[in-house]
Amino acid sequence: MKRSLSSTFTVFQGVLFMGLGLYFIFIRPPLLPEDPRFMGASLADIQSAIPGLAIWLRRVFWVMGGFMFATGLLTIYIGSMITSHSTRNARLVLALASLTSIGWMTNVNFMIDSDFKWLLLAFNLPWILTLIVSEREHAFPISKVSV
Numbered sequence: 001m002k003r004s005l006s007s008t009f010t011v012f013q014g015v016l017f018m019g020l021g022l023y024f025i026f027i028r029p030p031l032l033p034e035d036p037r038f039m040g041a042s043l044a045d046i047q048s049a050i051p052g053l054a055i056w057l058r059r060v061f062w063v064m065g066g067f068m069f070a071t072g073l074l075t076i077y078i079g080s081m082i083t084s085h086s087t088r089n090a091r092l093v094l095a096l097a098s099l100t101s102i103g104w105m106t107n108v109n110f111m112i113d114s115d116f117k118w119l120l121l122a123f124n125l126p127w128i129l130t131l132i133v134s135e136r137e138h139a140f141p142i143s144k145v146s147v
Helices: 005-027 034-039 043-049 053-081 088-111 117-122 125-139
Strands: none
Touching (some): 005 053, 053 088, 088 117, 088 125
């Protein structure tokens, strides 16, 4: 069966989630330069006030990254199952899952004026496009279109 465009966008969203998860597990430092700036303290002040913070945050990000990676894996699986005949409920559940994961993460990054807020906003495009395209696919399924 040919993959629908909404399925392709969903699979891409899953790849983004997995990439974010790997970033949080292997690359993200415990504190970004924007973190002390938001807290109104220097990195040295934070480290002296809470000496174990960096180690603790590192482990928190391992867990968070694992959840992101797992979410991506499940999103890819769901995306591979999406067809033009998928139910509206399936599409709404996928939208709600994206809104409460990458959507909420983006919202918080705007609240704290993160250096990465615009990049994270761009990471929301695949699931938004999935919703738009799947609505059109559902309204005009390929099997009903005569060529």
